[in-house]
Amino acid sequence: MKLVALVLAGTALVSTLGVSAQTLPNGIPAKFAPVTATFDYDRREVDVKMRDGVALHMILIVPKGAHDAPILFERTPYNADNATSKQDSAHAVMLVGPAFAEMLRAGYILAVEDVRGKYGSKGEYVNERPLIGPLNGSKVDHSTDAFDTIDWLTKHVPESNGRVGIVGTSYDGMMAAMALVHPHPALKAAAPMNPVINTWMGDDDFHGGAFRMAGYDYYFSQDTKRGSGDNLWRDAYDDYDTFLRAGSASGFVKSRGLDQIQVVKDLHDHPDYDAYWQAQALETILPREKATVPTLWIGSLWDQEDMYGAAAAYEATAKNDPDHLEHLAIGPWSHGGWAGTGDSLGPIRFQSDTGTWFRQHVLIPFLDSHLKTGAAPADIAPVTVFQTGSDVWQRLPTWPSACAQGCAQASRKLYLQAGGALSFTAPTTDGADEYVSDPAKPIPYRLRPIRPTYATGSTWRQWLVDDQRPFSDRTDVLTYETEPLTTPLALAGAPIADLVAATTGTDGDFVVKLIDVYPDEYFEKPDLGGYQLPIAMDILRGRYRESFSTPKPITSGAPLGYRFALPNVNHVFLPGHRIMVQIQSSWFPLYDRNPQTFVPNIFDAKPGDYRKATIRVFHAPAQASAIELPVVATGAAQ
Template sequence: MRSCQWLAAVTRSLQLACVLLLQVSVWAADAELADLERISTADTMYMMPMRDGVRLATDIYRPKDADGKVPVIFIKTPYDFNEIRGASLQWAYQAVSRGYAVAIQNERGRYYSEGEWELLGDPRTDGYDALTWLEKQPWSNGNVGTVGCSSSAEWQLALAAQDHPAHKAMIPMASGAGIGRVGEFQEQGNWYKGGVHQTLFSVWLYGVQQTTYPRFPAGLSQEQLQRLRTMYDLAPDMPEVNWKKQLAKLPAIDWLDDAGGNTGPFRELMARTPADKAWFEGGLYHDNEDFGVPAFWWNSWFDVSQGPNLALYNHVRSNASDKAVRDGQYLLVAPTLHCGFYRIPEHEDLVAGELNVGNASFPVYEQMFTFFDHYLKGNDGRELSRLPRVQFYTMGRNEWESSETWPPRAVQTQTFYLASDGAANSLFGDGRLDRQPAAGAAMDRYTYDPMNPVPALGGGVCCNRGAADGGSFDQRGIEARADVLVYSSEPLSADLQVTGHIRSTLYVSSSARDTDFTVKLVDVHPDGTAYNVDDTIFRARYREGFDKPKLMENGEVYELILSPMSTSYQFKKGHRVRVEVASSKFPQYMRNLNTGGNNYDETEGVEALNTVWHSAGYPSRIELPVLP
């Protein structure tokens, strides 16, 4: 009885603590808003006209003490800004306090903005028209910079291809869902990795796709909308869903309907292949386009989009037609999860999942406005010259580093080859990583059952409402499974810093017509703890190209070149480098049902006997970019 009373008391204390924390958060937001109102003149619910007459709800904050015309920071979002808060509130206060006007706008068809919503908010038309309007305002100096993280960043990329004369600078953060195809990445807005659907997008759409919702009559005045805003914020209250259970249901194309989601683009997107021409007709940026804007790219090691973003930075740096644009590209990569730049503790260590990565703080606003001041206020280049071209945080070493290129020019490739005596299954098998491929033919086999997939634990994830955790975690529970092949190096005789794109090649065969293969890079500590660094996945049918799907033949051996991983990570002396190979990481990635069919509309899977070959003839391997 006493234990029950103690438990009830603890529960009440925790509930009270949660309420107090929430209240403190509300008080802090109210204080930040009061600070913004104190230094700005606000023009709220201005309905900015687009070329087709549709009006987009926009809040504008201008510095009260402005002396003449000012540059503009433009934030565009699909999310509710009826009560400005979070990062947008911080950006607005910091910008206005530095002499900028700030415009925050809802995408077409979102909340008070008129029209029908489209993914990325029509960046090629609405984004362009908004820049034109902002450029022409009597209080504007004609220079506009864009900023945002995730959904408020991704629309900027296609806009940059339009090269609007007022768009002088941009800071896109964690902007992978705006990238269609760039170099060796063809993820089509993070919908895929290696041809496999990343379920985060399905979960995200549950909360935002809404083609049917309450609306006010068109043509209401600004004053009417300002009054209505105090009574209605139009934010839907979506039913709670256990997404781990929901994503296990089949067929996948019914996930959102079954959960009670609103109508929208989900079902049409699920039916697209990675090379579907529709991906090239919307708001995604592709590498066959020019890029017309200096950019300061912010990304994270434990994010869904770091690979494509790093590739896009290099693409623009090398291929933009305007030399000033090529020279105006900067890059920062932090050891956080998605959009975690503003949650890095200033005076204590950051923990990403379970991994302590040290004190990773950096001067967020000093760097942001050093960049904007140069391009929007015309400051001379002395301050900008102090901003590193590329700055990245090396985990394990737990330090910020800088370079003139990504990756640093000094990087050299070190190759580790998969090897075993035929039983690399699980942590308790005989898999190893060797510096030379084995002389004789060798292989490892496992059974992949899509009804019992390998669970996801850690990595680059976002936006999946608890379906899969992001960051770095001890993988030994995963590695105890017989359907996970585990290959480990000998203990390192010296520190090994891996910085750059990590490439992996597998030689495989399968009893199934189609299946997936995953590769995970792991740091094994002397006590046996095994922390994930990064991972990737590839669908075998796309081995000859995403536009050339081809099913497998039983008994045939195929070469798979997986989508690159990316990191900056120091494996310490005495640690081991480990590689895991499996065929699922669920529910982060959608399961392959192994039938050779569509997967998304199927309800039955088949087991696959999958084989990984490793020999001189079949040199399955991982290539690490190492800083000497």
Template sequence: MKKCLLILLAFSVALPAVSGAAVLKGRVLAAGSGRPVAKIQVGIASTQLPSKIKPYGKIPVRKIAVTDKNGEFLIETDQSCKDAFVFTQSLSHINRLSGNVPFCGREPRYRDLELDGVDALDLSQDAEIEFVLEPAIRSQRTVRIAMSDSTVLYSIVYLPPGNDSWPVLLWRTPYGASIRDFAAEFCQNGYAVVAQDIRGRYFSKGLWVMFRDDAWGENKDGYETAEWILKQEWCNGKIGTFGGSAVGITQLLLAPAAPPGLACQHVLFAGQDLYNQMVYQGGAFRKSLIEGWFKQQKFKPEAVDAVKGHPCYDEFWKGLNVNEKLGSIRAPILHIGGWFDLFTQGQLDSFSNIQASGGEGAKGRQKLIIGPWVHYAIGSRKQGELVFPANSLDPGPVMDQFCWFDYWLKGADTGIMKDPAVYYYVMGDVDDNKTPGNKWRTSDTWPVPAKATKLYLNRDGILAIDKPDKNSGVDTFFYSPSDPAPTKGGQELYQAMGPMDQRSVERRQDVLTYSTPALKEPVEVTGRIKARLFVSSTATDADFTAKLCDVYPDGRSMLLTDGILSAKYRNSFEKPEPLEPGKVYEIEIDLWSTSIVFNKGHKIRVAVSSSNFPRFEANPNTAVNSVYCSSGNPSCVILPVVPPAKAKTK
């Protein structure tokens, strides 16, 4: 970075004072050519800092201007701003702070104010400043990396300015390796980046078959790519991985392979057990998600056949389940997910299982952040049909990925490993700003301490803490595969997502609903939800679904989470067992997890059916299905209730 200072031409010139506010004028030029650079943000921040700050906390920006076609900008300051830090906020250059100082990233952090040479600008009078910026990416080149079976994988290497060696961040994707905008941010922060098309995608050779070659099997593409990186002169010996969704899956599947040099991972919105968390939840095919994704990405027929050809949990899926190889994982991982994400339980299980049972280097070194988000929607308050408070967007500096990477790859004391292991958002009544929910909380463990509380289904539609007192009670409905109950919101991707009002679905004859009376006090539920039902069917196989909803005083029934079980898999996902028509079976539906305070005056509702289409493929059997609600067959939902004294608010 010292070399960068030689080409910086920044200066401050006092101008005649103007009555009222001072005016800051300036321009931004390109290094080397001296040409003006348009559309660069320039900001100012007060020198008056909060008493308590975290080094990686972002400095609050008071005003921002954008350079015009001549590279010029103008900012009018108010009289309260006598001096300030001035800085560029380019997406594609090495940014600068007043005082001729380059800093890492797109926005200055409190730590940057301690860099040698940083100087506040006197704005008690008009002033001028000029910045000369160099590109964040010094070099971009294409390489083709041969795997041990001779399959060639297309990769792009992005290097930051200078001729040093750097920690390297690896991005392995089915969506195309051209990620210059992403790479620029990492190069700004002093990292080299390798982006790769995984096997069979875009410009890479071979056939893609459901991430099989990205794990620890016969082909270990991620492992061999890491080995190649370590041999390059621009790699300093440390590798991190980053990305979300499918790119997060390639990271998690790489973890048990434990390649040399892998020092940390940063995983967003991804599953680690692809049978249960992606393709066959509860043994039922996730039709909308998988068919929608395969169609969008134009996967080859062989890839589709491979997935549909393995409806049971078998060796194919064991090779795609990180839980099978927990002890082999060596890297710390920061896991980020959302309560309405299609991989919610995947992120939670990844954290808790590796935290408890990972190998040396991984065990006890995991972090988890989970907010009220649908898939990849961190930056939005609106989720589904609800608008959460502004605090839902960000739990603080812990969300800054460079806190994580700088700690593990640069040895910087970012403070992230001193923070609690878990940050989770407890949802609440979005119409009541005094609700005890809608807050970030922290914990050292997941799941958090909670009391497993059973609420029993009663024939009159009541959900109660007491068991039914009648010896007989059954609710029956007719299920037809030609008219399945429609999906409305939830943990989806290719249709409406997130919390949505379920009343239009609950009116159907094939949907049973059970609700508590209006709550007299708020009730917090945080953790995994299970529905334990006693059921029968006139068919040899039937599906049973369950939803957990928060019913507002105005009647809205807002979906929180849901689940399904194909009854033939009631004992094992490895071996289906047909039902005996008319026989009563006890089954358990996994609704995954949530965190919410049901507010005073709200109701807790459970809805039971045999379909949720097209979220799940409709069971082909026409049937009369029954749910039993009696003292002898006490169907219930099991909620992890958190006593108020147990909760730790951030």
């Protein structure tokens, strides 16, 4: 009764005040129009139709007041919207990363486009879609999509001068490289940064025929959804345990259902460097037509993902470059490090902000000279490379067979010797060292616990400069070392591992590390005393010792040659430092374990295939194992 009385009283009060009950208005306006008068840019979202009718999504950031401005263009599978909306701000430089903020300040219009089938773009996604040819019978590829988009940009961005430069890192670097195949006439410059050029020969998926299992994380996140995929789950904190318990690479794939992903199936079905991989090798495709676009290939000395691509593409295209359009820059960075400060990597410091220096003195002047109306030619050397050890930038005429004063490169053999010694003198007595390689206890490639590639606490970006002391005294690692150097020794190019070895198995891997050993006591930075800094490290799968396309069993017990190139270096071993070489037969779980028994496809190796093997590495007059060093004169001009 009291409740009824209160309701009646309320009704009477409304009537007395002459107020009638009414429906409340929608709190959200039908269309909200923000006032952006203070914004210093115009952000435009557009869908650009390709020649087959598929619409690709693109974001444009046009600085207000832009006129006769060049366009910097990037194509990506990593979400164009996120790349251009880092923060909510009235200032364009806050929307993008620091490197692209510098481009905006330099007067560029930015255009970022989702590739086919990813995020806002329509169509079907094919990871690393091959160019039109034997593997792609359609009429579209990343080259045609770049062409069609550039054509649209020249006609629909009135603030521009009609000149376009294409840039991108990693996968996006591959997109920049593919745009150079039958390029649009308005494409006036390209800067592929840490590009994927040949994923079997030394970029993401294989090195020396050994398979990189770290890629499974990437393919799970990238190829399971149109947008951003999830992280690949684990059942152990340490990846060493996770992959060892899975057995083979295929065992891990099946435990996660990764065989539903096409690229994972392709990796399994093409373990050798067969026609499938050869048809995609950009370092052989690009030189087939005369270059017309000035290109700056950008690489990193410690690139943990795409070590091969930039230098390989430059070396291939520069062989026939009468117009001198090809340029190369290499910095002391990890993957994509050109975009950061670059003053250090892990515990190693370079005494300067190498990233900012590179952008301000090389990258932006290069782009300006080709993209800005009336710009003067830039004073850019054919090759700009940072020399570690001396920590200086060098201007070189070519790479890798010359130095700044035009001196010829000389290969010097550093021979393995008895008692763990290294010397430029060939051995004079017969000898060999041996170790037992046990697939049940593979050598980790970095200190355990090893976190997944993209996990919190992962040291993935810096592991290539990790101290190698934890491995140098293992019984399954051979270690050789020079006496302390009395004069500096400079290298510029790719060292060559040239081993003579025998194994009791019928297959096996050989990992070779070239290391700079710091003095035992190091005044400049005491905690680096005795540090074993890797300069170049890589792997060869023994079945490919004669041919990457035709694997063969190893003749058990026979001394055979194993010759392969290590990654490019530009380094000075300083007086007081030592040169070290380490040799081993596993690098886990970065690379899948070699069962050391020849099987048709190592992806599918069975538990019984994994067997211990004794490896002998020879240092004898007729069987001299060595590292061929690309020695150059010291003191090259900056």
